[in-house]
Amino acid sequence: MTTMTVCPANAIDQKMSWSRRSPLWDLDLNELSNMAHIPKLQQDMLFIRALWEARLDDGVGLKGEALERLRNPPSYPATVDDPAVDFALSMFLALEHSSEAAYEDIQTAAHRCFPESDIPSVTLSVVDSVVDHMCINTCVAFVGPYTDCETCPECGTPCKVKVPQAVFHMIPIGPQMQALWHDPDSAHQMQYRKRRTQQIAEELVAYLNAVQEGCIVENDMVLMVSLDGAQLYESKESDCWIYIWIVAELSPDRRYKKKHVLPDASRDTNFISYLFLILGLTDGPGLLSLSRHGCCMHCGLQGRQKPGAPHYYPVLLKPDNYNIAGCDHGNVDIYHLPIGTSANYYQSLRLLMQAPNRAQYEQHHLQTGIVRLSFLLGLQPDHISGVPECFSSEIMHFAGANTAALFVDIWHGEMSCGRSDDQENWPWSVLTGKTWVNHGAVVAALQPHLPEKINTYYKAAEYITWLFGYGPGLFYGLIPDLYYRNFCQFYSITPAQVLKASECFAEWETEFEELYYQHCVDRLHFVRPCIHLSNHLALECTCWTMERTIGNLGQEIQQPSNPFSNLAQQGIQRCQVNALMAILPCYSKSCDSLPRGACELGESYILLCKSDKCPITIPPGGAEAAAISAYLGRPPPRFCRWACLQLPNGQIKTRVSRNVKVFAVWNPNNQQDDVDEPRWQFANVAIVSMYSLPHDELLTISHSTLWSCTYHSNDALCVVDVKSIQSVV
Template identity: 30%
Template sequence: MSSSERIWCDCAAVQSLATFLQGSSNHTGTSRREDAAPPRARKRRCQRDVEPGLEEHENLNQIHPVEREDSPLHSRDSGDSLHRPEDACAPREPQDPLRQAPVPASEYPAGEASGTEHPASGDPPGAPQTGEDHTQPAESEDAFPDVTREDIRNTLKYIDLLRSATLGASGLSDDVLEQLQNPLQEELKITDPDVVLSIELYMASANGSRETYDTIRDAIARRQAGIEVLSYYKVKRTIEKLTGICPVVNDMCINSCMEFTGAQESLDACPKCLQSRYCPIRSKETRKVGRQQFTTIVPGPQIQALYRSPDTAKDMTYLFDRYVVLLFSIDGAQLYRNKQSDCWIYIWVVANLGPDKRYKKRFILVGGVIPGPKHPDNLDSFLYPGFFHVSALMREGLKVWNAALNSEALSRIFVALGMADGPAMATVQGTVGHHGARGCRIYCRLVGRHKPGCPHYYPALLKLLGPPIPGCEHDDILLTSIRLPSADEYQENLKLVVAADSDTQFKQLRRATGICKPSIFSGLSRIFPLPLGFPIDLMHLTGLNLPDLFMGLFRGVIKGSTRSDPKTWPCAVLQGQVWVDHGRRVERAMNFLPGFHDRPPRNIAEKISSGYKAAEFQTYLYKYAPCMLRTILGRPYWQNLCRISRAIVILHQEEILPGELLESKELLDKAVVEFEELYYARDPDRLHIVRPAIHNLWHTPDEIVRKGTLIGCTQYLIERVIGELGADIKQPSNPYANLSQRALRRCQMNGLKIMLPYTDRNLKPPGWLPRGAIDLGDGYALLRALDGCARPLPPSELAAFNDFWLLHPELRPRAPKVRKWARLRTPREQVARSAWKETEKPLSRLRMARCVKFLHDGRTDVGEVKYYCLLGSEGQQRAVTLVSVFGPPDMQLYEDSFKTVELRTYQGAQNLLVIDAKSIKSVVGMVPDDMDMAADYTVDYEHLHVGLHYAVVEKMGFTLDVMAG
């Protein structure tokens, strides 16, 4: 399959960004037919040709995504609901009731809705009875307990200050400001060997204490009197001076309510909890000391460091030569399990680096660590210092010295996306959150429904049975009637909320619009029109929210029903001994998954409440469950799960075909409505089952059309950063200050590693291979172990080699002998192993990684690798693989499961085949379908057994291999 047929992981988002930066209001895209080059190559050429001038960006207000004329996603004639790219972002005719009346009761008035009719009577069990109170409740204040009109005024002040930001007022010292505005125009070189030694010693003891550094320093001084290792304080100051990366420290409330910045910088006490800002003991008349500080690490000096290395400077041209595109990500964490220890961290991702580099640890720019122990009430105040700096860079530009070009350039900053989980996104975005009447994460126009007397809304499409509930009278909603978010609508609704004259009107407008305050992102001049720059987070959606929903249903433990027991529902099949046996089956499947599945699912029956990870849930629910539950779960429920699983697997790919994206949309169109019919069934007592996760999942294909694949903008990255920084805490008595220092230290060391690559011990040169490996080209390499000599072929293997030599006689050796290799590295950075070495270990000590998907005679097959070898003479050798080919898949099951269950039979030595090593596409797991629960894995050296059925399991996130042939 040619690369020109792929939607590259950043293609749609990057081309939309390029068009947006051009400021062209008429151009709606570039046809893929205009250039036959691969999308990435053409994309970068177009951006270089039309790179805008600095003066063209100040008043842009519309994004125009790229059209693809050959894509079936444009057409809606067939009834599919996948919106065209231009529909996703183009302004629409105003149809919101807010434009006619300030406080509408519903987006879908009774009797005018767009769905199927249903009887007014015929209440299901548990439906509200006549005479009950159906007064429409206010929205739950739990979703936004502290958002008031005063908060709106404060946010507007922050926004006004951001719009006039300057670097001189960003809190940097004079030395750092001078370095930022006039960067050194040379590569970093340290000529003093003692300074180099001190820096390398400091970096080598990064996870140690100051005492560790001083101990080594003293030992060196005793051994060699002439060496002057810098003190711990001096080496820290030296690194800070070399990198220019230093903290901006501001006082904050001791209860984490707010930071004393912006318009609240002069306050002496927190306006919410009334706690004093300053410490009465340490403060003096001439110098006041804050009780707690918050550290911001501004991105400007970190970006400058990226350009001072020739290699990294070249990598920074993936998108533009003169523009720096940043992605913002924030998340909270609990540092300690058994005590309140909330802590929030935010980072900047440099999108100018390619996807193969931008997510690596040394290129992540930590922006700040918001101390706890409580949740920050005024998050805008904590984001303000970092955003002020970014806004100043947008307005004044960032001077960088490009080491690759040996020239100075003025770069502009563009913040493309703001990423967060659901609760944090509502705070950053300024919306009501998922329990509001208009609680959609991407701000579509769907109005939710609520239970009688309950203030929480749920995004249900089907109308409730029973007496009408005020605010929920609208009929069934067709998916095709749900319009995607509009920047114009958002701005007009925001104006209404800001202009509210009273608290009562504010609450009414908040419910009607789904907006509770402006977003601090509004203060930045170079962003996508709000709310279009806030993507769906696949990690929390598919790794936590959906698994929690489905496992609650399948186990019968979902809470919220008062008139029926979930354990009696037909979907609640994982109970009692069935649940216990199912958990053991999941655990025993672990040995059949390759090691690059970082978190193989553990025994879910035992560990589901003990920190089951998102990666475990994803592998279990979307890879294991369609196969393992097909004989347990009722067929309608099983097929609904299969539809959702197949769509999610497609949406997690790094590269997506237009046909695959359309397939996922069609599956979700059916699955979302089917889910409500099966589980919710219009019963008010079950309305809580229709969680926002189902609605957000339906939006995901449309979001991919608008933004590009979403696997590159999830919260996996910030979660990893939080985990790594949390593991580095060495001072439990003051963990927040220690965490801030660890974050600052990481940024400084990353900057130094970029400017001085020899200080990075983990950096390997391009094309590096381990000792004894052979580069086969095209990203393939043979890796050891290597047999000591060539050995004769047994009869069964000789027959397979003879068939191969008939087609390639030039590779036939004089004697039928081969020398075995144990491993093969693929272009996907997977390592395929072989039965030659793996069968030396029992299954209990193994994560089997020798089953591969390969292409042979135009057909995709699955096989067990016996070993690899080289055929041919010196200089003309060719790497081949002996595989035992699995039988063909059960196509009826494959189609019934919507391509989620691919069962194949192991045939052992009965079906051996020699293939080109480069025909191997990926390493897969082969999980037994009929698992013998009594089998002893400690004495099983065969691992795979002839005649048994095995299910193909591929890692989430990899491109799907089309079953050709």
């Protein structure tokens, strides 16, 4: 994942020296500025230089007390000694998503009940936003090179007035990061990266290079930044950009929690020009805006185009009878495709910047794959892992939207057919007519029997459930075997096989082209960018944190009349509340305490109520009694039943039938009965009914993705230790 560093307050203005050079140390902004002749490239350079030259004392960002707090944060834990203030903070957090009037009403009621109390109003100033003028049409914010503009450079609307018609809020990350160091326990959690660095040194080669070169020092804080577009309302114009900060100093079980994800939002369509935005991770469209390169990894793959068409496709295999200049290279060996580096990117960038006119620019653009300059070049080279090294692939839209849409269009016969092609020769086009209708009915009928649901808030999750959850079982026998095998191979990689993932995806991509594209120039469009993206997934990929944050913030907007301003205020309040709970963790709703009546078994296994008040005796002669007797080697004793078991991964196994994964099953042949006297001890066990072994042929043809087993009910009951249960399926 993309990483970059932010210096702590006491090192912000210090000139730090490094033992070795950063990947971008050779970047010469003056040289690039002098080379730029195309207006868009010249504009890009203005923003990059503004970001490069940004300082705390330039009067643009934080000022006054906020800047003083950033430079001199408290060095002691915060406490609240006044009961009235304690009550006010607790009430504020309880009413976080309510109106100010609700807080004031409760404040008044408490004062009537306790006249001697003086409950104050709460104003959180630990995190302040930086407010700037913005175009009334939300085109741009007037910052950086746009600071002195009298009219909007995008739409031409006059915008310089005494009272701003629209404002843009930027939430600085510095105060939020400092808040995480106020409390001793939170400070300990913030040292997770440091501890893990020492533990897995050999597995973090790229990251350790940055540490050894001095780009990441002991007191630095490493962040991941994720960006995505969102439409807040389905039936009205409400599209905007939302970005979040993910604190890599925290362990994975904490860093993705809502209280540790730090959001911000913008309606500004030219948002990346803003001086203080540092971006790293994003979805497909956002990544193109961020990297300004056709392939975010800047790999050496050259595209191919159809005769007379402007679009290029990332096709590995050369079409038959194909001689278009610049695209007629031979078959590409995907196993030896070079990985982009900062040095290669810089050389390509210099070539693009030297273009004296539009025609030369278009030629160099096609040659290098670079569209515009990445604004990340404006970061100090000591604080970035390099361009394009800092960019990451994006897996959510890849699996949940792009790939799903590709398979649907191919199998449903929706792909456009060229002149030399014939849909009658498409053996994969089988989900049509009544077959497609019947398939939909089968999917709908599955919902009562499977834990995954199709109707959810997230469309990507619905596609993934259908395609990868239901697909291997439903598509077998429906799609021809060759295409079914290729589909199953696409996602047959397990976490244990992640080291081989790159090789597996490369094999799948080549086979996909052989099966569907078949060297036919009129099928070049079958090879969409997501096909090439699969080769980068094994190297870098993003998570779902961004999507969950968009969903959370969207649900918290209470006033639909002005969604953008309300969204900005929700982001500010979220950051303020997160900072408050980091400084004063006593106000955080702890999830560590056990529910009433629960019993902790160790290793994060917890028995949850209800339970039998008194031990019971199981009727002899039944299947359950036989299973317990086989486990103990003697008649079953009296025991207590519990309603639920909480697993270490947070899942809850109820006493009602659920499919579970277990590590191993006890073998009764290993039981030793030759003991002089019984030795009794308490044990926490579960009775499970084991499935049969999976069907060999289906397991093979589906690349181990389809497990077809027989349920034997009471004929296969056995007893296992509860700690052998790995997860609920």
